[in-house]
Amino acid sequence: MNKWKKLATAxxxxxxxxxxxxxxxxxxxxxxxxxxxxNWYTPTEILTLDISKNTDRYSAMAIGxxxxxxxxxxxxxxxxxxLAEKVEVSEDGKTFTATLRDGIKWSDGxxxxxxxxxxxxxxxxxxxxxxEYAYLVSDAHxxxxxxxxxxxxxxxxxxxxxxxxxxxxxxxTPAPQFESLLTFSNFVPQKESFVKEAGEDYGTxxxxxxxxxxxxxxxxxxxxxxxxLVKNDNYWDAANVKTETVNVQTVKKPDTAVQMYKQxxxxxxxxxxxSAIYNANKNNEDVIDIAEARADxxxxxxTGSVEALTNxxxxxxxxxxxxxxxxxxxxxxxxxxxxxxxxPKGLATLTDGTDLNExxxxxxxxxxxxxxxLFKEGxxxxxxxxxxxxxxxxxxxxxxxxxxxxxxxxWETTLPGLTVEEKFVTFKQRLEDTKNQNFEVAFVxxxxxxxxxxxxxxxxxxxxxxxxxxxxxPEYDAAYEKALTTDALDKDAGAADYKAAEQALYEGSHYxxxxxxxxxxxxxxxxxGLARNSTGLDxxxxxxxxxx
Amino acid sequence: xxILAFDLRNNxxxxxxxxxxxxxxxxxxxxxxxxxxxxxxxxxxxxSPRLTDxxxxxxxxxxxxxxxxxxxxxKYLTDILHxxxxxxxxxxxxxxxxxxxxxxxxxxHLGFQALVVGISGGLxxxxxxxxxxxxxxxxxxxxxxxxxxxxxxxxxxxxxxxYLGFKWALLPLSGWGTFGQTILPTFALAxxxxxxxxxxxxxxxxxxxxxxxxxxxxAKGMTxxxxxxxxxxxxxxxxxxxxxxxxxANILTGSALIEQIFxxxxxxxxxxxSIPTKDYPVIMGTTIVYAMMLMxxxxxxxxxxxxxxxxxxxx
Numbered sequence: 067m068n069k070w071k072k073l074a075t076a077x078x079x080x081x082x083x084x085x086x087x088x089x090x091x092x093x094x095x096x097x098x099x100x101x102x103x104x105n106w107y108t109p110t111e112i113l114t115l116d117i118s119k120n121t122d123r124y125s126a127m128a129i130g131x132x133x134x135x136x137x138x139x140x141x142x143x144x145x146x147x148x149l150a151e152k153v154e155v156s157e158d159g160k161t162f163t164a165t166l167r168d169g170i171k172w173s174d175g176x177x178x179x180x181x182x183x184x185x186x187x188x189x190x191x192x193x194x195x196x197x198e199y200a201y202l203v204s205d206a207h208x209x210x211x212x213x214x215x216x217x218x219x220x221x222x223x224x225x226x227x228x229x230x231x232x233x234x235x236x237x238x239t240p241a242p243q244f245e246s247l248l249t250f251s252n253f254v255p256q257k258e259s260f261v262k263e264a265g266e267d268y269g270t271x272x273x274x275x276x277x278x279x280x281x282x283x284x285x286x287x288x289x290x291x292x293x294x295l296v297k298n299d300n301y302w303d304a305a306n307v308k309t310e311t312v313n314v315q316t317v318k319k320p321d322t323a324v325q326m327y328k329q330x331x332x333x334x335x336x337x338x339x340x341s342a343i344y345n346a347n348k349n350n351e352d353v354i355d356i357a358e359a360r361a362d363x364x365x366x367x368x369t370g371s372v373e374a375l376t377n378x379x380x381x382x383x384x385x386x387x388x389x390x391x392x393x394x395x396x397x398x399x400x401x402x403x404x405x406x407x408x409x410p411k412g413l414a415t416l417t418d419g420t421d422l423n424e425x426x427x428x429x430x431x432x433x434x435x436x437x438x439x440l441f442k443e444g445x446x447x448x449x450x451x452x453x454x455x456x457x458x459x460x461x462x463x464x465x466x467x468x469x470x471x472x473x474x475x476x477w478e479t480t481l482p483g484l485t486v487e488e489k490f491v492t493f494k495q496r497l498e499d500t501k502n503q504n505f506e507v508a509f510v511x512x513x514x515x516x517x518x519x520x521x522x523x524x525x526x527x528x529x530x531x532x533x534x535x536x537x538x539x540p541e542y543d544a545a546y547e548k549a550l551t552t553d554a555l556d557k558d559a560g561a562a563d564y565k566a567a568e569q570a571l572y573e574g575s576h577y578x579x580x581x582x583x584x585x586x587x588x589x590x591x592x593x594x595g596l597a598r599n600s601t602g603l604d605x606x607x608x609x610x611x612x613x614x
Numbered sequence: 615x616x617i618l619a620f621d622l623r624n625n626x627x628x629x630x631x632x633x634x635x636x637x638x639x640x641x642x643x644x645x646x647x648x649x650x651x652x653x654x655x656x657x658x659x660x661x662s663p664r665l666t667d668x669x670x671x672x673x674x675x676x677x678x679x680x681x682x683x684x685x686x687x688x689k690y691l692t693d694i695l696h697x698x699x700x701x702x703x704x705x706x707x708x709x710x711x712x713x714x715x716x717x718x719x720x721x722x723h724l725g726f727q728a729l730v731v732g733i734s735g736g737l738x739x740x741x742x743x744x745x746x747x748x749x750x751x752x753x754x755x756x757x758x759x760x761x762x763x764x765x766x767x768x769x770x771x772x773x774x775x776x777y778l779g780f781k782w783a784l785l786p787l788s789g790w791g792t793f794g795q796t797i798l799p800t801f802a803l804a805x806x807x808x809x810x811x812x813x814x815x816x817x818x819x820x821x822x823x824x825x826x827x828x829x830x831x832x833a834k835g836m837t838x839x840x841x842x843x844x845x846x847x848x849x850x851x852x853x854x855x856x857x858x859x860x861x862x863a864n865i866l867t868g869s870a871l872i873e874q875i876f877x878x879x880x881x882x883x884x885x886x887x888s889i890p891t892k893d894y895p896v897i898m899g900t901t902i903v904y905a906m907m908l909m910x911x912x913x914x915x916x917x918x919x920x921x922x923x924x925x926x927x928x929x
Contacts, residue, residue, distance in 0.1 A: 110887075111879055113704055113705040113706070113708075114705050114706035114707065114708065116706040116707055119706035119707070120706060121661055121662055122704075193672055193675075193676060194676065196672070196673045196676035196677065198660050198661065198662045198664075198665060198673070199662070200669070201662075201664055201665070201666070201669060215669070215672065216668070216672065217672070266701075266707055266709070267707065268707055269706060269707055270705075270706075270707050270708045270709075270712070287716060288705070288708055288712060288713070288716060289708075289712075289713060289716040289717050289720075289879050289884075290716075290790075290791075290879055291789060291790050291791075291877055291878065291879040292789060292790075292791065315788070315789050315877070316788075316789070316877045316879070317787075317788045317789070317877050318788075318874050318875075318877045319775075319788065319874070319875055319876075319877070321780075322775070322779075322787045322788045322875075322877070323788075325779070325780050325787060326787055326788065329783060329787075331787075462890060491656075492656065492657075492890060493657075493890065494655070494656050494657025494658070494890070494892060495656035495657060497657055497663055498656050498657055501667075512663075515664075531666045531667070532663065532664065
C-alpha cells in the first residue's frame with residue numbers, strides 16, 4: 067500500500083509539473099511573426115451579430131468589419147465608395163441616389179442587390195424588430211420614418227426604394243448627418259430570404275449570418291469569448307485586403323491586456339482604463355491616441371423646481387468655480403482633455419481641416435474670485451445666505467465618483483455658503499431621474515452617433531427629450547435650427563451655427579462642460595492602414611496590414 | 615436480506631418524492647420573489663439614453679412589457695413550464711436556454727477541474743498533516759490551509775496571475791479554449807476547496823485514529839501503516855463527502871470574479887452583467903439555475919451519505 071501511495075504522490079507531482087511546463091510554452095508563445103494575422107481584443111464579449119438590433123460597440127466591430135455599407139470611412143475620416151460605385155445628392159439635399167458596383171456578392175456567393183439595402187432600412191424601423199437605433203432613421207428625416215416606427219404606416223412607405231442597381235433615399239428635409247449613415251454598421255445590407263430562414267437564430271452565432279464585407283466572422287457560438295475575422299474572398303476589393311485573419315479575444319482585465327501586448331500576444335491594448343496603467347505606460351513609444359465621441363458635463367435643473375439654478379449668476383459662479391484641469395488630474399488622469407465645448411475633439415472637421423471642437427470652443431476658465439463674487443450676488447438676489455445643491459451621478463463609474471468628490475470639495479471651498487451633497491445612483495436610475503427632471507445638478511455623459519455636430523447639439527434644443535435641465539435659449543434654438551435647415555448641406559456654415567449655439571450655452575451658463583474622455587493605447591507600430599473612428603466603426607481592419 | 619433492501623428502497627422513494635416536492639415548492643417561491651423584486655429596479659432593459667418615452671412604449675409593446683404585471687408573471691410561468699426561458703434583451707435573438715447551457719458548460723468544466731484538484735490535494739495533505747499531528751510539518755500545513763480558507767479565491771487568482779502569468783510568463787493570462795488557459799483559474803478556485811478539505815480531513819483522521827475499532831485493529835497486531843490505510847482513510851473520507859455538494863454549488867455560483875479576472879465566458883459573469891443591464895429573462899434564468907444547482911447539490915449529498923452510511927436516517 068505504501069508503495070502505491072508513494073507512486074500516487076510522485077505521479078501527481080510529475081503530472082502537475084509537466085502540465086505547468088507544457089502550458090508554459092503555450093502561454094508565452096508569441097502570436098507569431100505572421101504578417102497576415104492581427105491579434106486584437108475586446109474588453110467585453112460580443113453580444114450579437116444582428117445588424118439591426120445591435121447597440122454594442124464591440125459587436126459593431128465584428129458587424130462592421132464583416133459587413134460593407136454603400137460607403138466606408140477611410141483612414142483619414144473621409145467617406146469612400148464601398149459597395150456603391152457612387153452616391154449622388156440632389157441639389158435640395160433631399161434625394162440620395164446610390165449606384166451599386168457591378169458583381170458585388172454575399173459571402174455565400176449570391177448577388178448583393180439594391181433590395182438588400184432597402185430591406186435593411188425597413189427592418190430597422192419595423193416595430194416588430196424593436197431596434198433601439200430606429201431613431202437614427204427618424205432623426206435623419208427619412209420620409210415617413212416616424213409613422214413607420216409608430217406602426218401607423220407599413221414599412222413599404224419608408225423613403226428608401228430600389229430601382230435596378232440603384233438605392234434611392236428620400237428625405238422629408240435635408241439632414242447633415244445622412245451621408246454618414248451610409249457608412250454605418252447598423253445599415254449594412256441584409257438579405258431578406260436569409261434573415262427569414264434563420265428566423266429566431268439570426269445573428270446568434272457566426273454561421274447564422276451572411277456577410278457582405280471584407281471579412282467573415284468565424285468561430286463564434288453566441289457566448290464564446292473569442293472569434294475570428296477571416297478574409298472574405300467574395301468581397302469586391304478582396305485583392306486589396308492584405309490581412310487574412312484577425313483573432314479577437316475577450317480580455318476583461320485592463321492590465322492583462324497591456325501585459326499580453328507586451329508579451330506579443332496582442333497588437334493593441336488600451337491604457338486609459340485606470341490612472342495606474344496610464345501612468346505606467348504613457349511614455350511607451352507605441353502609444354497612440356484614440357478619439358472618443360464622448361462628452362462629460364453637468365446639467366443644471368432650470369425647470370424652476372430649484373430656484374437657485376434659475377439664477378444665472380449662481381450658474382455662472384458654479385461654472386467659474388470649476389477647475390477642469392485639476393478635475394482631470396484628480397479624477398481622470400488617463401490622457402483625458404479638460405472640456406471647452408460640448409463636441410469632443412476628433413468628431414468632425416471643417417472643410418479646411420480645422421477640428422470642430424477647436425472651432426466652437428469657448429473661453430471656460432477657473433476664476434475663484436469672480437465665482438465667489440457672483441455667488442454672493444446670486445444669493446443676495448435670491449434673498450438667502452446659504453444654499454444646498456445635490457449632484458446626482460452614476461455609482462457604477464469610478465471616474466465619475468472621483469470627479470464628483472472633487473467638484474464638491476472645490477465648490478464648497480470656493481463658494482462660501484454652498485453645501486454640496488452627492489447622490490450616487492445606478493446608470494439606469496440616473497437615466498430615469500434625469501429624464502424626469504428629478505435632480506438638481508446631474509453628472510451626464512453623452513456619446514455621439516455620427517461625425518457631425520448635431521449628434522451633440524441636438525441635445526439642448528428646448529424641445530429635445532434629452533434636454534434634461536430644460537434649457538430654454540432662443541439664441542441656441544435659432545442657431546441649431548439654422549444648422550439643420552438653411553445650412554444643412556454647408557459644413558462650414560453649419561459649424562458657424564454650432565459655434566453660435568455653443569456661445570449661447572456658455573453665456574447663459576446652461577451647462578458645465580467637464581472633460582472629453584479620450585483614450586490612449588499601445589498599438590503595434592508595424593500595423594499600417596488601420597482606420598479608427600470616434601463614431602461608427604471604431605476599428606476598421608479592411609486595409610490594415612502588418613509590415614513585419 | 616431482500617426484505618431489508620425492499621424496505622430501504624421504499625423509504626428512499628418516499629424520501630425522494632418528499633424532497634423533490636419541497637424542492638419544487640422552493641423553486642416556485644424563488645421564481646415568484648425574483649420576478650417581482652426585479653420590477654423594483656429602475657429603468658428599462660434597453661440601453662440607449664436616446665430612447666424617448668414614445669419609443670420605449672413601442673418597444674415595451676413589442677416585448678409584452680406593456681401588459682399588467684400579473685399577466686407577465688403568468689405568461690412567464692407558463693413559458694418556463696414549456697421549457698421556454700425567453701430571449702435575452704442584451705444579446706439580440708439569443709435564447710436564454712442556449713445562453714445558459716453554453717455558459718454553464720464552461721463553468722461546470724472549470725468547477726469540476728477545481729473540485730478534482732482541490733479535493734485530491736486536500737485529502738493528500740490532510741492525511742500527511744494528521745499523521746504528523748502537532749509537529750512542525752503539521753504546523754506549517756495548518757498555516758497554509760488556514761490561509762487558503764481565509765483568503766478569497768479572487769485574491770489568490772490575482773496573485774497567481776501576477777506571478778505565473780505576468781512576472782514569469784509561464785501560463786496564458788486570459789481566455790478560454792486551450793487547456794493551458796484553464797490552469798490558473800482552476801488553481802484559484804481549487805485552493806479554498808483544497809484548504810477546506812485539508813482541515814476537515816485532518817481532524818477526521820485524528821478522530822478516527824483515536825476510536826475503539828482502530829485501537830482494536832492495533833491490538834490485533836496490525837502495523838500503524840496498515841491501520842491507517844485499511845481503516846482510517848476510508849472511514850475519514852465519508853464525512854468529506856458531505857462537503858462536496860455544497861462546495862460544488864459554491865464554486866459554480868461563486869466563480870463570477872474568477873471568470874472576470876481570466877475572461878472566461880462562464881455563467882457567473884452572465885449573471886453579474888445581466889443585473890445592471892436589467893436583462894429580465896437572463897436574470898430569471900440564471901437565478902433559477904443557481905437555485906436548482908444549490909438544492910440539487912444538497913439533495914444529492916444527503917442521498918449519497920445515506921447510501922454510504924446507512925446509519926444516517928432519512929426523512
